Amino acid sequence: MKAAPFAYVRPATLDDAVAELVRSAGEGKVLAGGQSLVPILAMRLARPSTVVDIAALSELDFVRRDGDELVIGALVRQRTLEGHPLAAAVPLLRLALPWIGHRELRSRGTVCGSIAHADPAAELPAVACCLGASLEIAGPHGRRTVTAAEFFHGAMATSVGAEDVLAAVRFPVARPGEGFGFAEIARRHGDFALAGVATRFRADDGEAAFTAFGVSDRPVTRDVTGLGDDEVADLARDLVDTAGDTHGSREYRQRLVAALAVRELARARRAAEGGTA
Amino acid sequence: MTLPRPVRAEAGEPVDVTMTVNGTEVSLSLPARVTLADALRDHLGLTGTHLGCEHGVCGMCTVLVDGSAARACLLFACQLDGADIVTVEGLGRPDDLHPLQEAFGSHHALQCGFCTPGFLLSSYDLLAHKPDVAEEDLPVELSGVLCRCTGYRNILSAVSEVAGAHRDGIPEPRNCGHHVLMGHTAAKPGAKSAPEPVGVEEIELPQGDPTFTVEVTQELTASPEKTWAVLDDIDLVAACLPGAEITEHLGDDRYRGQARVSVGPIRLSFAGLAQVTERDAEAHRLRVIGQGEDVGGGRTQAVILLVAEETGAGTRLRATAQVYLTGRIAQFGRALAGDVSRRMFEQFAAAVEETAVSGVRTTARKPPGALALLAATLAAKAREWGRRLRRAEHNPPTHPKGTQR
Ligand SMILES: Cc1cc2nc3c(=O)[nH]c(=O)nc-3n(C[C@H](O)[C@H](O)[C@H](O)COP(=O)(O)OP(=O)(O)OC[C@H]3O[C@@H](n4cnc5c(N)ncnc54)[C@H](O)[C@@H]3O)c2cc1C
Ligand code: FES
Ligand code: FES
Numbered sequence: 100m101k102a103a104p105f106a107y108v109r110p111a112t113l114d115d116a117v118a119e120l121v122r123s124a125g126e127g128k129v130l131a132g133g134q135s136l137v138p139i140l141a142m143r144l145a146r147p148s149t150v151v152d153i154a155a156l157s158e159l160d161f162v163r164r165d166g167d168e169l170v171i172g173a174l175v176r177q178r179t180l181e182g183h184p185l186a187a188a189v190p191l192l193r194l195a196l197p198w199i200g201h202r203e204l205r206s207r208g209t210v211c212g213s214i215a216h217a218d219p220a221a222e223l224p225a226v227a228c229c230l231g232a233s234l235e236i237a238g239p240h241g242r243r244t245v246t247a248a249e250f251f252h253g254a255m256a257t258s259v260g261a262e263d264v265l266a267a268v269r270f271p272v273a274r275p276g277e278g279f280g281f282a283e284i285a286r287r288h289g290d291f292a293l294a295g296v297a298t299r300f301r302a303d304d305g306e307a308a309f310t311a312f313g314v315s316d317r318p319v320t321r322d323v324t325g326l327g328d329d330e331v332a333d334l335a336r337d338l339v340d341t342a343g344d345t346h347g348s349r350e351y352r353q354r355l356v357a358a359l360a361v362r363e364l365a366r367a368r369r370a371a372e373g374g375t376a
Numbered sequence: 377m378t379l380p381r382p383v384r385a386e387a388g389e390p391v392d393v394t395m396t397v398n399g400t401e402v403s404l405s406l407p408a409r410v411t412l413a414d415a416l417r418d419h420l421g422l423t424g425t426h427l428g429c430e431h432g433v434c435g436m437c438t439v440l441v442d443g444s445a446a447r448a449c450l451l452f453a454c455q456l457d458g459a460d461i462v463t464v465e466g467l468g469r470p471d472d473l474h475p476l477q478e479a480f481g482s483h484h485a486l487q488c489g490f491c492t493p494g495f496l497l498s499s500y501d502l503l504a505h506k507p508d509v510a511e512e513d514l515p516v517e518l519s520g521v522l523c524r525c526t527g528y529r530n531i532l533s534a535v536s537e538v539a540g541a542h543r544d545g546i547p548e549p550r551n552c553g554h555h556v557l558m559g560h561t562a563a564k565p566g567a568k569s570a571p572e573p574v575g576v577e578e579i580e581l582p583q584g585d586p587t588f589t590v591e592v593t594q595e596l597t598a599s600p601e602k603t604w605a606v607l608d609d610i611d612l613v614a615a616c617l618p619g620a621e622i623t624e625h626l627g628d629d630r631y632r633g634q635a636r637v638s639v640g641p642i643r644l645s646f647a648g649l650a651q652v653t654e655r656d657a658e659a660h661r662l663r664v665i666g667q668g669e670d671v672g673g674g675r676t677q678a679v680i681l682l683v684a685e686e687t688g689a690g691t692r693l694r695a696t697a698q699v700y701l702t703g704r705i706a707q708f709g710r711a712l713a714g715d716v717s718r719r720m721f722e723q724f725a726a727a728v729e730e731t732a733v734s735g736v737r738t739t740a741r742k743p744p745g746a747l748a749l750l751a752a753t754l755a756a757k758a759r760e761w762g763r764r765l766r767r768a769e770h771n772p773p774t775h776p777k778g779t780q781r
Contacts, residue, residue, distance in 0.1 A: 100430035104387040107408030107454060111382040130455075137450045138431035140409070148387070150408065152455060155379050178444060182505075201520030203435060203498060206444040207451065288519045 102140035109152040113159065113237050116151050116264050121239050123149040125261040130154075131173060131212035134204050159266055164188065168269040177205035177213070177223075188272040190370075191230060191297060194281035195222045201289045214250075215265040217257045220291035220313035222283070224251060228318040229297040229310035232270045238263040251317040276302035278370025280363030283313065284355050286346055293347045294355040296335070300367035307367070309360045314352050315340035323364065331364060332357035380457035391454040397422070398466030399552030406453050413437040413448035416463060421645075424464035424493045428522070435521030438494040439463050440549075445501035445520075462549050464493035467500065469551040470702045471675070475538050476500060476546075483534035487525035494521040499535045503546040511536050579630070579651045579665050582677040586698035588714040594725035596684075596691040598732035603684040603691045604660045606731045610652065613662075613682075616727035618720055622650075629655070635668060637716070644670050660684035675702045693728060695721050 106123075110116045120127045126148035130136055139145045153159065159172035162183050169189050171180060180186050181196045199205055199213065199222050213223040214234065227234070227247040234245045236259055245258045252258070259265050273279070283295025292313040300307045309331070310320040319338050323331050336353040343349045385391045390405040397420060404419055413430075416422040416439070428434035430449045437448040440462040468474035476496050479485070486492045498521050502509060509517060514532050523531065538546065596603055606612045610631055614622045617635070624632040629652040637644045648668030655662055662682045669675050677700040685692045699717060 101411075101414075102409040102452075104407065104409055106387045106389075107383065107385045107391055107452075109380060109383040115382075130452075133452070133455070134432060134447075134450055137411075137452070141411075141431055141449075152383075154455060155382050157379050160379065201435070202501060202517070203438050203445045203447055203520045204432065204450075206441065206446040206501075288516050 100141045102137070103143055103146045105140075105147055106149040107152065108149060109155050111155050111157075113156050113264060113266060116153055116156060117237055117239055117262060119149065119151045120262045120264070123147070123151075127151050127261070129215070129264055131215070132176060132208035134200070134208040135212070135216045135218070153264065162186070164272070165269070167272050167274075169272055170267050170269050171210050172267050173209060173211040173265055175210050177208045177210055178202065180210055181205065189230070189270045190273050191226050191279040191281060191299065192270065194279060195226045195297065198222050198281070198283055198292075198295075204289075211265045211268055214268055215257060215259050217251055217255050217317070218291065219254045219316050219318070220293075220295070222281075222292070222295065222297075222312070225295065225297045225310045225312035225318040226281075227268060227270070228320045229299055229308065230270050232268055234258070234265060235267040235269065236263050237266045242266070244269075248320070254316040274301070276371055278302070278367040278372070280366035280370070282359050282363050284359070294339075294352045294359065296356060296359040296363045298360070298363040298367040300364060300371045302368075302371040307364055309335070309364055311335060311338045311356050311360065313341075314338055314356050328361045331360050335360035380455070380459075383454070383457075385454075393454050393457045395453075395456045395458065396460045398462055398549075404453065408452055408454045410453050411449050412439070412441075412451040412453045412456060412461070415453035416448060416461075422463050422465050426490055426493055428490070433522075434491075435494045435498060436491060438497045438521060440497055440501060443501075443504070445498050462497070462552060464496055466552045467496055467549045469675075472550050474500075474547065474550050475541065476503075476534070479534040479538045480531070483530045483537065485527055485530040485534040487527050491521055491523040491525075491527075495523070495531055495535075499531075499538075500546060500549075503535070503539055503542065507539070507543055507545050509539055511539070514539075579649050579667050580677070581665070582679060582698070582700040584700075586679075587701040588699055588717070590695070590697045590699065590714060590717045590721060592695045592718060592721040592725065594693045594695075594722065594729075595687065595689070596693055596725065596729040596732065597689065598691055598729055600660050600684045600686045600691045602732040602735075603693060603728060604657065606728050607660070607662045607682055607684060608655070608657065610650075612731055613664075613728075616724050616731060618723050618727075637720075646670050646676060648676075654681075676700065691732075693725050695725065697721070 108119050110119055128136060128145065128147035128150055130150045130152045153173055156174060160174040161172040162175055162180065162185050163170050164185055169185060177196055177199055180192065186192050199208065210223060213221050214227055217224055232247045234247065234250050236243050236245060238260060239262050250258050278300050280298040283292035285292050294313045296309050296311055298309040305324055307323045308320055309323060310318050312318040315338060321334050323334060335357040339349060339353045339356060341349065341352065383391055385408055388407055391408050392403065392405050394401060394403045402420065404415060406415060406419065413425055413427055416425045425439055425448055426436040427449060428436035432447050432450045438445050439448045441456065442460050468477045476499060480492060480496065498518060502517050514535055518535065611622055614620045614633060619636040620633060622631050622633045626632060631650045633650055634647045646668030648666060650664055650666040653663045653665055660683060664680045666680065667677045678697050680695065680697045683694045685694065697717060
């Protein structure tokens with residue numbers, strides 16, 4: 100359970116970080132909070148030649164409001180955001196963050212790290228998809244922005260290439276009359292979800308959507324504007340794309356995700372109509 | 377929290393890291409792949425941080441990093457440049473436990489104790505950030521640490537009691553002052569190695585009854601004057617004490633020093649202060665109060681009286697030490713600790729004799745060899761048993777009530 104040796108660099112700028120990744124020719128790995136990477140290294144599931152620690156990139160250490168978006172830099176830890184006053188503008192984040200592992204993991208895990216890691220059962224990729232967040236990626240050919248819908252390619256596969264750094268994520272802030280819901284079922288608190296759902300509802304035009312996670316190789320979003328509970332449940336059931344495993348059968352996951360989608364959409368609607376999120 | 381410095385190290389090449397551990401700044405130089413947990417345990421001797429799974433699941437290795445609980449097995453030590461770490465050793469000291477530690481004790485919230493450091497620091501973080509946490513939320517809030525003895529019910533009631541008693545905030549860790557952290561890997565030449573001793577310069581007077589008292593008398597051939605000449609020079613006195621060293625004269629007959637003792641697998645490294653409280657050249661009496669602390673927060677205090685008395689043939693050196701132990705050294709067992717101390721005094725007396733006779737600074741510069749000390753202690757024990765046995769043969773024990781019969 101000890102990582103194999105690796106070269107360790109902690110560059111001072113984002114450009115240097117990208118240059119280091121280019122130098123290591125596909126054999127480098129970004130280290131953010133390390134809460135997923137360190138166990139992978141410890142189990143020697145990965146043996147990168149170089150680990151590029153982004154901890155000194157002060158330019159990425161920010162949470163800021165930019166018009167109707169909340170922008171979160173790559174150094175921002177999950178727990179920092181949990182207690183951040185600006186995070187109130189994105190109520191779904193507040194609902195979802197406490198579900199990530201345990202306090203002890205959120206102390207170090209970053210918001211962008213979770214999105215870049217793209218575990219199919221992780222909470223933040225689902226939040227990003229449900230809200231239509233966008234991702235700022237810095238690479239050898241400059242910066243580009245990718246929508247959440249395009250970003251997730253599959254389990255642990257994203258638009259972040261081997262020479263890229265996910266610099267920031269932009270979450271749209273909630274508008275008045277928008278409500279949200281979030282819930283998941285795990286074997287015990289802190290485990291990855293067997294199935295989970297993030298929802299949003301807009302009171303003025305009735306627009307409704309949910310994102311299911313843990314049931315497929317990436318979060319999946321469905322627009323369910325105007326649909327009744329049974330139709331929502333059917334849609335949700337159809338999203339289950341994983342076979343059964345020791346933790347639950349395929350049918351069990353289907354029932355979970357259907358029940359959660361209906362329940363959390365109702366919660367989002369109540370929040371929207373009650374004026375609270 | 378400050379951002380760490382930029383760094384580059386090839387695979388296997390050590391990375392310098394300076395962090396504060398339980399209030400003491402330490403500088404280490406380690407390969408990047410060494411985790412914080414391993415750095416604490418193997419390089420700083422802080423073995424209170426336990427390792428269970430080594431991949432973030434069990435919570436045994438939980439410590440505070442910049443005030444928040446984090447998994448020490450999921451951090452490379454080199455990431456922590458400039459960080460502030462608190463381990464269970466920093467939470468309280470044996471004679472001044474943190475309220476959480478008190479509560480764990482009184483609620484029987486530890487069985488084997490393997491999970492206890494993790495639970496203490498996880499619950500410290502919880503109460504520090506959420507002093508108003510509801511009792512019914514505790515099971516979920518503390519679910520990041522696993523107890524293989526399944527002592528959860530008692531753990532929850534311990535934390536609940538402390539939460540109730542400290543709604544305005546949990547008391548700070550109690551043992552985050554200056555410590556001597558052992559096994560420091562000195563950074564590259566020129567880099568700062570051992571922490572500069574800072575903090576308390578005052579000797580605390582021992583309180584209560586000593587853990588044990590040692591009295592040794594040794595006949596020396598040197599004259600009382602020559603013997604006194606050794607006792608009167610604190611550097612010579614230290615040189616005669618196995619493993620001891622004076623590192624700084626602080627003035628007013630106060631000194632800073634260190635001592636290393638090893639007995640079998642036990643290795644203790646003390647740093648501390650000594651103060652001469654009586655120096656009587658006429659009566660050849662020297663009284664010293666010494667105080668040392670080891671890395672585990674264990675404390676030793678000793679009041680030592682040395683008297684060189686005139687005999688026809690030379691000097692009778694009388695040494696009396698009242699020794700006060702707290703912490704893990706106390707677990708050493710009084711008898712063994714007493715035996716070891718006695719052996720040390722015998723070696724000391726022999727070294728004083730040699731120094732007094734030869735006039736040259738002498739011997740005992742090395743810590744007492746583990747084997748030699750233990751062998752001597754065991755030999756002494758064997759002799760004592762032998763004597764008892766012989767005495768028993770001569771005077772068969774009477775039945776306590778036998779005389780009545
Ligand atoms: C016991 C346990 C339970 C957990 N439970 C959950 C859970 O319930 N839900 C959940 O979502 N997560 C969970 N996690 C994972 C944890 O939340 C991580 O924080 C998160 O997945 C990764 O974030 P990080 O900042 O630690 O990234 P790291 O571990 O540092 O990196 C993860 C991966 O992403 C890449 N990466 C990170 N940041 C960037 C970046 N800025 N640019 C490019 N690439 C980057 C790394 O190269 C690596 O491949 C758990 C982890 C453990 C150990
Ligand atoms: S040893 Fe670190 S969490 Fe298990
Ligand atoms: S007391 Fe034994 S593991 Fe918790």
